[in-house]
Amino acid sequence: MSITVNSAMFVAPQSGSQLFKVQEESKSSFAALSSGIKINQASDNPGLMGMISRLTSEVRNINVARQNVNQGVSLSQVAQTGVSIVSDDVQRLRELAVQAANGTLSDADRSNLHQEAAQLQQNIADTIRDTQFNGQSLLDRNSSISIQSGSGAGDQTDLQLRDLSGLNSTGTIDLSSQAGAEAALAQLDADLQELSDFNSSLGSYQNRLEAAADTISQAAINTEAARAQVRDTDIAAEMARQTGSAIRMQSVIAVQAQATQISEHIVARLMG
Template sequence: MAMGINTNMGAINANRILDQTSRAQETTMERLTSGLRINRSADDAAGLAVTTGMKTQTIGTEMAIRNANDGIGLVQTVDGASEEVTNMMQRMRELGIQSMNGTYNNDNRQQMQVEFRQLQLEIDRVADTTKFNGMSVMTTVSANGFAMLSAGAVNQAAASGFVVQQGLASGLQLQVGWETDTDWGKASVNTIGVALMDFKTLSARSETVKLLAGVSASFAANVSVARGAVAIIDAGLSAMKTMRSHWGAVQNRLDYTVSNLQNVNENIEGARARIEDADFAKESAELARTQVLQQAGQTMLSQANQQSQQVLSLLQ
């Protein structure tokens, strides 16, 4: 074997391998530091593309879960207020039945009318003040941005044998999917519509609905007025029970929606982790291996550099 000093092949080879070992060690340390197997596209181009799509889905799914839970909160708010309105209408109906009894004089009926009117005003007040996130949910307000059903429309739907559906295409829609719909509000697979009723359309709250025609009116006239009031209240109660049934069904549906979204999110996160996350056991072993190789490579590089010194012995 020829001996030369201008080109030290042993040192070149040792330096090349030592450089490869250093790069492998840097990659391993980066993975152990970040906890990720893929820190840049060069690590795994296809894997990065897959995990980016999965991350998009999980972020969207997590937001959809929050949306659905917010929807449950809105439905509970409306239903809770509706229960109080129902209780007030039941009391109004009770006063109507009482006022039709012949044992009460017109002065007594006038006293019943005072409470009857106060309940009507309270129904109006509840409709005006019940809000969710600052939005009126019991009466139509232009600022809401969504339409509501009238009490009459609710009763017509119930009378024709149809359950109140998801309301209007322009009504309240809950975004419970991580994707968008090209046809918003129609045959949607990512939104759930919630039908809301405008409580100001309840005829029972109108000032024209009374328990008596007047203090000086005849018994028959006052009974007729009270009977008409009870009939109007019955129509309002019918709309209320139909709407509350719808809200209960929607709330149960949203519970299942949240459960399904959580299950999907969990499985997608697991799949993403298997592709993107670092295996600490494997990377720790790789770090130990590269550290030993680096030390050995440095030693061999030193030895290769010393070989050139052996040429001097030939010149002595």
């Protein structure tokens, strides 16, 4: 009677599944080491993957808010530059008015001063009209601009704009006579006060935005750190895990080899 022996029966019954498990663990560890990210797919850790997704979304939103704030600062700086140019021209107008109000000047002298004043008034009107940011006028409308300065609803910083097109220095100053020059002094003082108040408002707005930028930057750093702690690979721990996987794999392979030798020996005895 012939005897049929299945040598696989003598191999450790769990060694195959153990080898597969160790190989998968080694593969996961290698992926974490090569990518620098310990959670490469949802199956690695569903709970942590959800947390990483939320933190990633928050980081992106914070970065967009930071861009918004930087644009708001740029807008304020453009407006302040326009106000500064207008203020310089108004100040020059006042100097001309002081000169024209002097009784020693002739009508011809005042006519020359008036011509320069007319050019300055045109420059002022042009500056007010042309001071814009991304196509939006900044000096000729009474309205507010809202900057989304945070990632949440209601995280906004508002800038109240002013319409400077009604300044006296945009066309109503007349230095052709001594009386007109004297009247212009009070008008130009009112303009300078209006410009000073608006410039102060713009400066305060810029300070608020810069403070918001500092807060956002710190929030970005903290959120990035939190995400890194959850997501990034602990190299030392992962190296230890990889080494352990390699040792376990060698052990399983050794057990399989030994089991194979035993089975072959038994088969030889049975067949002998």
